[in-house]
Amino acid sequence: MDEFEFFLEKQWSDGFPVVTPTEERVARMLAGTRAEPDQALGDIPPAMGPATVRTVAIHAVMAGCKPEYLPILLGAIPLLLRPELNLNAVQGTMGSAAPLLIVNGPYAKQVGLNGGNGCFGPGFRANASIGRAIRLMLTNLGSGIPGIGSSTVFASPLRYTACLTENMELSPWESLAVARGYAPDANVITCAMVDPPRYGFDDFSTEPGRLLTGIADSMSALNMMNMSVPRCAMVVAMCPTQARICAQAGMGRAAVVERLRELAGRPVRELRRGGTWRTERAEKLNIDFHNEDLFVPAIKHPDDLHLIVAGGLGPITAVLPGWGGGSIAVHGEYEV
Amino acid sequence: MEIKGFIDPTFSAVQAKVPPARRPASLAGKVIGLLDNTKEGADIILQTIGDALVERYGAARAVIRKKEMFSKVAAPEIINEMAGEVQIAVAALGG
Amino acid sequence: MCSVHDTVEFEKRGIPAAVIITEAFARAATFQFCSKGMEGHPYIELPHPISNLTAGQIREVTLRQVEALARQLTA
Numbered sequence: 001m002d003e004f005e006f007f008l009e010k011q012w013s014d015g016f017p018v019v020t021p022t023e024e025r026v027a028r029m030l031a032g033t034r035a036e037p038d039q040a041l042g043d044i045p046p047a048m049g050p051a052t053v054r055t056v057a058i059h060a061v062m063a064g065c066k067p068e069y070l071p072i073l074l075g076a077i078p079l080l081l082r083p084e085l086n087l088n089a090v091q092g093t094m095g096s097a098a099p100l101l102i103v104n105g106p107y108a109k110q111v112g113l114n115g116g117n118g119c120f121g122p123g124f125r126a127n128a129s130i131g132r133a134i135r136l137m138l139t140n141l142g143s144g145i146p147g148i149g150s151s152t153v154f155a156s157p158l159r160y161t162a163c164l165t166e167n168m169e170l171s172p173w174e175s176l177a178v179a180r181g182y183a184p185d186a187n188v189i190t191c192a193m194v195d196p197p198r199y200g201f202d203d204f205s206t207e208p209g210r211l212l213t214g215i216a217d218s219m220s221a222l223n224m225m226n227m228s229v230p231r232c233a234m235v236v237a238m239c240p241t242q243a244r245i246c247a248q249a250g251m252g253r254a255a256v257v258e259r260l261r262e263l264a265g266r267p268v269r270e271l272r273r274g275g276t277w278r279t280e281r282a283e284k285l286n287i288d289f290h291n292e293d294l295f296v297p298a299i300k301h302p303d304d305l306h307l308i309v310a311g312g313l314g315p316i317t318a319v320l321p322g323w324g325g326g327s328i329a330v331h332g333e334y335e336v
Numbered sequence: 337m338e339i340k341g342f343i344d345p346t347f348s349a350v351q352a353k354v355p356p357a358r359r360p361a362s363l364a365g366k367v368i369g370l371l372d373n374t375k376e377g378a379d380i381i382l383q384t385i386g387d388a389l390v391e392r393y394g395a396a397r398a399v400i401r402k403k404e405m406f407s408k409v410a411a412p413e414i415i416n417e418m419a420g421e422v423q424i425a426v427a428a429l430g431g
Numbered sequence: 432m433c434s435v436h437d438t439v440e441f442e443k444r445g446i447p448a449a450v451i452i453t454e455a456f457a458r459a460a461t462f463q464f465c466s467k468g469m470e471g472h473p474y475i476e477l478p479h480p481i482s483n484l485t486a487g488q489i490r491e492v493t494l495r496q497v498e499a500l501a502r503q504l505t506a
Binding site: 349380389410429 | 443469
Binding site for chain 1: 340341342343344345346347349376408409
């Protein structure tokens with residue numbers, strides 16, 4: 001029996017080979033934590049397969065993680081199971097959202113998580129394998145598999161892996177975690193259910209007004225669920241260059257978030273032209289469907305826009321829309 | 337379980353079987369509970385079902401309850417409350 | 432998906448229950464019933480999508496399934 005074929009033929013496989021989990025490899029992985037292997041972390045919906053420290057270690061081995069990545073995974077599982085994130089629903093949805101892990105704090109840097117050039121793409125073992133371990137648990141333990149537990153229409157490349165840190169070397173601001181009130185030396189994960197990044201290119205704007213107007217436009221497409229539902233997370237990943245344009249104009253994180261919230265949206269007149277907008281959506285938002293001039297913001301709740309600084313130098317910002325069925329981003333400290 | 341020199345972590349749930357509830361011979365006189373998951377169209381589907389079961393099958397009446405959010409399971413309180421009032425239940429997912 | 436969960440909860444309480452879904456969720460519903468110990472529990476399947484039909488059209492496609500629904504709920 002070819003061990004690679006064995007795992008590639010599994011229904012829960014992500015289509016790529018795994019590192020064969022042996023007792024020896026799992027023992028090495030477990031050295032990355034002081035936690036007891038039998039400690040239960042929770043059950044992954046919808047199939048409710050149990051995640052114990054050992055189970056997580058097995059999936060970490062398969063995904064290609066180093067033992068030092070294990071604490072991040074052990075910290076992520078309880079966050080994934082928070083009711084407000086609504087993992088059960090996202091596992092089954094027709095939509096494509098995937099849990100993006102934004103890891104802040106000194107440990108992220110220590111293990112080599114990338115928040116700079118190429119941070120959403122291939123080539124960085126920590127990014128790739130931590131996100132992949134999560135996905136393998138969602139498919140194996142949770143049965144979030146298209147045609148089985150999942151009705152996803154397209155899925156998304158973020159369902160292979162979705163993990164990064166911020167570019168703190170070049171960011172003009174404090175980290176997302178610090179902005180939330182965590183201590184600078186705290187190790188924190190934010191998890192948001194999001195679709196893949198939509199990239200906006202702006203090599204012309206030199207001041208925030210114009211820059212943020214362009215970014216806001218890509219936050220409010222007619223057929224984005226963000227437009228039509230009361231709560232929906234959105235992650236905006238500004239490259240350091242564009243973050244600095246804002247910072248040099250005297251804007252901190254909070255000011256940028258506020259300005260994006262003011263700018264991103266559409267009048268009812270435009271929403272009626274296409275997409276999912278209709279009377280029932282307006283009713284749920286307590287909006288008069290017939291008031292055509294009324295501005296409908298893309299981000300309706302102050303806690304739903306998560307701004308990070310990531311990527312390399314260049315004129316690009318990424319907007320990652322959230323899941324419209326009701327998933328609020330979560331965050332918490334993890335132990336190393 | 338370690339087989340062939342490696343671990344197979346494939347999870348397959350062994351669920352305790354839930355026997356279906358005993359079905360009545362007819363729906364005549366029964367109170368129908370309709371659980372609306374609030375997704376678009378679910379309310380119309382359920383209203384239609386409720387009316388039809390009353391008109392065509394002699395059900396006593398239909399009561400509709402809305403869930404808080406379509407993407408979450410109904411709170412046990414809603415299910416318990418309905419279970420105390422109805423003899424038949426229909427849930428609808430819109431979409 | 433949560434409507435299957437709710438259906439199973441009613442069955443556990445001795446209340447015959449049926450669930451109406453659209454075909455986009457058919458396979459997920461089959462899986463969910465199986466994983467909750469009610470393998471083979473039937474469901475009513477409407478064509479997908481429902482969300483862009485008029486109220487009249489929704490009523491029409493639903494009425495076509497009333498007989499099948501009644502059969503699922505009676506002996």
